[in-house]
Structure formats: structure tokens, C-alpha cells
Amino acid sequence: MTTQHGLDLHRSLADLAGAVDDGDLAARMTAQVGRMVGRVRRRRAARATAVGAASIGTVAAVTVGAMALGGRGGDPGPVPPATEGSSVEPTPTPEPAPTQEAAVQALAEIVAAAQRPDAPPFPECGSAVPGEEGRFVVVDLSLDPGPYEPGALLEGTARILPLDDSTVLANGPVTAAYVLLTRDGVVVGRAGYDPEHTDLLEFSADDPYPLPALGNAVLCGLDGAPAPDLPLPDGAYDAYAVVELAMKEVQHGDGTATSRSDTVWARSDPRAVEIVAP
Amino acid sequence: MVAVVGWEQALAELVATRGPALVGYAYLLCGDRREAEDLVQDALVKTFASARRGTALANTEGYVRRAVLTTYLDGFRRRRRWAAVRHLAGGEEVVAGPEAAVGDRLAVRDALAGLSPRERACVVLRFYEDLTVPRIADELALSEGAVKRYLSDAVRRLEATLGPVRPPSPTAPAADETLVRLVTSSPRRTR
Known part of the structure; x- marks a missing residue:
């Protein structure tokens, strides 16, 4: 590459770039396509959920405003017919709002999705929370049990740490951990934000990596579809904090180190939360 | 490379046909093979996630290369820390x-x-x-x-x-x- 006119840096750089291909590179990259597709879907869904959560907030504000107007001389609504021989006016049975009915139906569909042969992988919407097997890195979640209003933002704190005495190096989020909400062990609601920024994290049991934990009490969308813009129905849920980690290295307590290049979803233990409409 | 074939297929084709070239480009920037693969994956995800639905993804490689460059420049702190320990991971670069x-x-x-x-x-x-x-x-x-x-x-x-x-x-x-x-x-x- 070096001639009497000096080093041909263009050729040297092209040679260096080409030499990175070890013959398995294309296969290695192709094997990651599924994971990349999942990440793209989650980001698109998170963006749509964020927009949906904002519109739910707008709808709630309009609803509250309309109720307030009703109490101040606006349209009082239908008047129940007078009952002969009784001085007590009957109280009309409240019917669930159309939004709540739709949310209950959507929730049932999401929970049922976990039983499908092609059930989505954790932590996608409609996936089942996995068991304890192979759990190595965990998230310690602190979250107020509520009650929260449907559509509310759930804010807690998370700490990422291994279960043994090792020190872990992994690429992971530096903005926040997702807070997922589950019903019957199935993911039914997830955060409406996109953890855009990742960094190389280093953590151990003695030095966990702290993060905010954020989620929305909003239904998620199945199969990567945009969230249906519906708040979670009233009831009890389990919240989990999760982070996606691209593992780099595990430095064991005995001084040895293991190189890793796999991706794992670390999760917390469940935290009970309650969703109650105001 | 357009959206009519579906962005998933466009992503798979780009990875299959240009993946090694993109990793080579990223390697020149960051100097670490594994980090280069991560950079390219992050850039692909950013590019396809930010593309509007229905938008034609013509000349996607140019977008991905730009995303590799900006991700590299934004994240040099990560690479510096990784560089301090990457010798432990071994492997030929x-x-x-x-x-x-x-x-x-x-x-x-x-x-x-x-x-x-x-x-x-x-x-x-x-x-x-x-x-x-x-x-x-x-x-x-x-x-x-x-x-x-x-x-x-x-x-x-x-x-x-x-x-x-x-x-x-x-x-x-x-x-x-x-x-x-x-x-x-x-x-x-x-x-």
C-alpha cells in the first residue's frame, strides 16, 4: 500500500474495513435481524403509545370538563321517569362507558394471545412473563402500589444487578427501565417511551446500576401494532421493570472473565399495583 | 430497497447484502469489531424506527451510514470505557x-x-x-x-x-x- 508517493490511505482503510469480515459476519448479522425487527417494532409501538397516552389525557380532560359543566347548569342528562307512589327517585344504574367496554374486551384479547401457538416473546404485548430459569441479571424495582388512574404515568426506581458476586458489562438503557403491567401473568400494558440511548453499563450486586422506571397504565398493542389508545381497565395488576441488555462480559468473583455477545431481558420481581378510575 | 416490499424485508435484505460493508465502515470509526456490529445494529434500528410508515426507504444505506457516524460520535465515552476492558474478551479483530x-x-x-x-x-x-x-x-x-x-x-x-x-x-x-x-x-x- 505504500508507494514512492506515500501511503495510499484509501486502499489501506478499504483493506482494513474488508478484513473485519471473518466469514461468519453476514450470518451473524442475519441472525440478529429478528431481534432488530423486534426493536424497531417496539420503538414504533412506544412512539404510538406515547401519542395515545397524550390523547387519552386530552380525552380525560375534556370528560372532566364536561362533567364539571354538567354540574354547573349544563345539560343535566336524561331525567328518570317519576315513580308513582314513591317520593324517592330511583338511581339509574351506571353503564360502563364505551371506552371502558372496549378496554375490557381488548384486555381479554391480549391475555388470550399468550395462549396462541405463535405467542409473542417476552416482553412484547401479549407475552407471558417467563419463569426463573436462567435468570442471572435482575432488576430491583421500587414502585408505589397506587391506586393509579387509568392512563396514569407510573414512576418508580430500578436497579440492575447480577444475582451472584460477578461484575457485568453490558450495553443497556441509560434513560429508564420499562415498567410493564401484567394481568394473569401476561403483558397487557407497557411504557409509552423509547429508551433511545444506550451505553456500556457496569454493575454488580454491590454496585447496582440505578435507573428511573417508567410506565403508563395504558393497554399495549398486539403484534407490534400501535397501542389501541385505551387506558387499562380498573383492577389489580402486577408491574415489572425490564431492561434489554446486550451482554459483553461477565467478570466472575474468582477473577476469571467470560466474554458474551447475547441479548437478555432482565426483569424485576412483580410489584402489585391497582388501577382505579376516579 | 423501497417500502413496498415491507420494511422488515428491506431490513433483512440490507443486512444480507450490505451488512459486512456497513460493519467494516463502523469498524474504521470505532476500532472494535464487536462494537462495530453493535453500532450497525443500533443504526439500522434507529433508521427503520424513525422512518414514517409508508415512506419509501430508497437508498437506505446512506441513512444507516449517517446513523452509524452520529451514533459513533455521540457514544465515544462508551467506547472509551469498553476499550479499557476489551482485551479481556479476546478474539481476533x-x-x-x-x-x-x-x-x-x-x-x-x-x-x-x-x-x-x-x-x-x-x-x-x-x-x-x-x-x-x-x-x-x-x-x-x-x-x-x-x-x-x-x-x-x-x-x-x-x-x-x-x-x-x-x-x-x-x-x-x-x-x-x-x-x-x-x-x-x-x-x-x-x-
């Missing part, structure tokens, strides 16, 4: 070949490692991508004077270990081609 060629590669790799992230980016864009100084300034959101300074400092450092470096040809055949590719694929600047 570049594929072996004829002894002299391997020696050249290692020398160039080591010389690049002595540059700052922006110097390195300027060198890769000028000497590998054949971009002109004004185009590099546009890509990196720098003044042309700053790009010239980065290039001057970088070449001086490279020459200290590699010997004289031939000036890049202002009329290199690849230059126009690359310029057209990046101009036609430039997304709206975010920074």
Missing part, C-alpha cells in the same frame, strides 16, 4: 492474511486508535468515503476550517507512525458517486 498485509492492517489500526473521535471521523470520511472538506463539514456540523484542522492534525499523527500519507485525490472516481449517495440520502439534520 481482523482476519488474518499474508503476513505483510496483516502487518499493514495492524499498523493502520493502531495509528487510527491514536486519533480523537472527530479526527478519526474526518479521516474516514475524507480518505475512505472520498468526501470533500465542505461535505465533511456538513456531515459533522463543523466549519470547514475545523475539518481542515482535524485532518491536518490527524494526518500528522498518522504520518508519525505510518510514514508519508499520499494526499487524497480530489477527483477520485468514487468521490462523485459517494457524494451523490449521501446528498440524495441525507435526512433532515437533527443536531
